Amino acid sequence: MKLFDTHSHLSLIHDDHIEQLLLAQEAKRENVLGILSITNNIQDFFTVHENLKTASNVFFAIGVSPSEVLHPGRDWEQKIIQGRSLERVIAIGETGLDYEKKYGDKKSQIDLFLRQLDLAARLNLPVVIHNRGAGDDLLSILKDKIPPRGAILHCYSEDVSFAQKVLDLNVWISFAGNVTYRNARQIQETAAGMPIERMLIETESPFMIPSEHRGKRNKPSYLPSTLYHIADLRDEDPEYVAEQLWLNSLEVFGLTDKLA
Numbered sequence: 001m002k003l004f005d006t007h008s009h010l011s012l013i014h015d016d017h018i019e020q021l022l023l024a025q026e027a028k029r030e031n032v033l034g035i036l037s038i039t040n041n042i043q044d045f046f047t048v049h050e051n052l053k054t055a056s057n058v059f060f061a062i063g064v065s066p067s068e069v070l071h072p073g074r075d076w077e078q079k080i081i082q083g084r085s086l087e088r089v090i091a092i093g094e095t096g097l098d099y100e101k102k103y104g105d106k107k108s109q110i111d112l113f114l115r116q117l118d119l120a121a122r123l124n125l126p127v128v129i130h131n132r133g134a135g136d137d138l139l140s141i142l143k144d145k146i147p148p149r150g151a152i153l154h155c156y157s158e159d160v161s162f163a164q165k166v167l168d169l170n171v172w173i174s175f176a177g178n179v180t181y182r183n184a185r186q187i188q189e190t191a192a193g194m195p196i197e198r199m200l201i202e203t204e205s206p207f208m209i210p211s212e213h214r215g216k217r218n219k220p221s222y223l224p225s226t227l228y229h230i231a232d233l234r235d236e237d238p239e240y241v242a243e244q245l246w247l248n249s250l251e252v253f254g255l256t257d258k259l260a
């Protein structure tokens with residue numbers, strides 16, 4: 001079995017670089033042969049990239065999260081362009097819209113998001129999108145502005161009908177540990193019924209611990225728990241689901257030649 005964790009905040013699990021390398025190794029032993037390292041700001045991206053440049057199963061996204069809308073950092077767009085040329089940088093993110101946490105105002109969040117969609121198109125990368133309570137705006141923006149390499153809706157938290165709408169666009173839906181929660185009916189229905197060709201999984205570690213590991217801090221090596229849960233919801237063989245999701249990950253990140 002090969003698994004790809006499409007969203008892990010490795011630097012929020014541990015800030016020590018040796019511990020971060022150990023997380024990547026531990027994940028490998030649990031068949032997590034790819035991890036997309038996510039950061040919320042550019043400074044953290046450069047630090048984590050330096051820390052993990054020898055960890056061959058770790059890939060990197062670069063971007064500015066909506067949480068940073070009031071202080072995205074100086075010359076952040078220029079720095080994304082620079083960061084793109086570093087090794088194993090395969091996505092823009094995380095970016096998106098968060099109307100629940102009320103970071104800044106909607107207009108500034110949308111502006112920060114649009115500028116990164118534009119960069120994703122210019123730099124020929126897919127984009128990793130965070131969405132909390134902003135489904136309508138997200139949908140209308142993506143209809144016009146989705147970058148050619150597509151978008152990943154990470155830590156999916158909407159319902160089946162929203163999934164049907166976004167799947168008409170070049171969108172991938174990624175499920176995190178919250179799909180295993182007892183009260184997550186809408187998310188589970190989506191995972192059970194959506195086309196597997198557009199599905200991904202992630203840990204969103206250190207957050208969203210799968211229920212099997214409740215009480216612990218989430219990390220990439222716990223990804224199999226979410227995989228088995230989704231296979232169960234879909235009534236499909238876990239090996240089959242894993243294989244399909246692995247191939248999907250390689251496709252969206254443009255890694256097919258490298259890792260297939």
Ligand SMILES: [Zn+2]
Pocket residue numbers: 007009038094204
């Ligand atoms: Zn995240």
